[in-house]
Amino acid sequence: MPQQVPRLIAVFVVALAALIGARMALVPDTFGDLGHYRAAAVDSITAHPKKYAGHAECSLCHGPIAEQRLTSNHRTVTCEVCHGPAAQHTTAPMDIKPTAPRERGLCPLCHSYNPSRPTGFPQIDEVAHNPLTPCITCHDPHAPEPPEVPEECSACHGQIARQKAVSHHTNLQCTVCHEAREEHKVNPRANRPSKPVQRSFCGVCHAQDDLSGERIPQIDLRSHGEPYMCWQCHYPHRPESG
Numbered sequence: 001m002p003q004q005v006p007r008l009i010a011v012f013v014v015a016l017a018a019l020i021g022a023r024m025a026l027v028p029d030t031f032g033d034l035g036h037y038r039a040a041a042v043d044s045i046t047a048h049p050k051k052y053a054g055h056a057e058c059s060l061c062h063g064p065i066a067e068q069r070l071t072s073n074h075r076t077v078t079c080e081v082c083h084g085p086a087a088q089h090t091t092a093p094m095d096i097k098p099t100a101p102r103e104r105g106l107c108p109l110c111h112s113y114n115p116s117r118p119t120g121f122p123q124i125d126e127v128a129h130n131p132l133t134p135c136i137t138c139h140d141p142h143a144p145e146p147p148e149v150p151e152e153c154s155a156c157h158g159q160i161a162r163q164k165a166v167s168h169h170t171n172l173q174c175t176v177c178h179e180a181r182e183e184h185k186v187n188p189r190a191n192r193p194s195k196p197v198q199r200s201f202c203g204v205c206h207a208q209d210d211l212s213g214e215r216i217p218q219i220d221l222r223s224h225g226e227p228y229m230c231w232q233c234h235y236p237h238r239p240e241s242g
Contacts, residue, residue, distance in 0.1 A: 051085035054078075058086065061093065065142050072143035073122075082106065082141065107135040115159045120188050122146075123158050149185045156188065160237050167238035177201075177236065202230040 030039035058079040059066035069075060080086055083098040104126070113123045130138065138147050153174045154161035164170055174180075180193035196202070199221060208218045219225075225233060 050087045052080055053086045053090045055080070057090050069142045072145065074142065074144055102134055102136055104132070104134050107139075107141075113158050119160070120156050122156055125158070145186075149182075153180075163235075164237045168240050169237065196231075199230055206230075 028038045028040065031037065033039040034042075055066070055078045062079075066079075069077075069079075080098075082101060086098045088096045089098050108124070108126045111122055111124055112126050117123060135141075139145075150156065152161075157174075164172075177196055178193040181191055183191040184193055203221045205216055206219055207221050230236075
């Protein structure tokens with residue numbers, strides 16, 4: 001037997017013994033009793049004082065506000081997200097008041113421009129959007145729909161607007177390619193704008209037989225990229241990147 005084999009066995013035995021010893025010394029006694037965690041943790045967590053009351057408790061005294069919130073764009077945002085833990089307030093409502101944030105810094109935590117947020121989520125450039133003015137000056141936090149319907153698509157589609165602004169399509173209005181009813185500005189998810197579904201749509205400007213005289217890239221629709229749709233290779237909001 002090669003001399004390396006006994007040495008490897010000895011190392012393995014020592015490592016196994018160290019592992020078993022560490023487990024016996026460090027793993028809590030109740031670990032594994034109820035699953036792959038320390039069972040006594042349930043009692044430890046239960047012993048912590050309750051900080052949050054839950055929005056159902058808030059509704060008992062603030063019914064009109066709760067009803068207003070449930071029909072607004074903040075219906076999925078619970079009261080304590082903005083007002084902080086309210087368990088103590090529910091037991092002594094006159095003595096302990098929850099926070100009522102009125103500064104400008106809270107709302108941008110969710111609504112400042114961030115390209116990772118879903119398309120259509122209301123976002124602002126907090127430097128340019130009514131600078132230094134508290135958000136609650138124009139928006140009721142319990143029903144935060146804008147006091148005036150945005151006229152520009154960039155109000156909700158900031159990322160796309162920024163891409164298009166530096167592309168060859170910068171001079172195209174969004175409505176050239178998308179038909180959007182006025183209801184889309186009020187309830188965007190229920191009234192989605194249309195999108196082109198035919199190659200011929202891009203051919204209106206880019207087919208070789210276009211006689212507009214403008215310096216627009218021209219292609220033969222019958223041979224160029226057939227049978228794929230144009231947007232499978234060219235991103236419409238920045239087509240030169242395709």
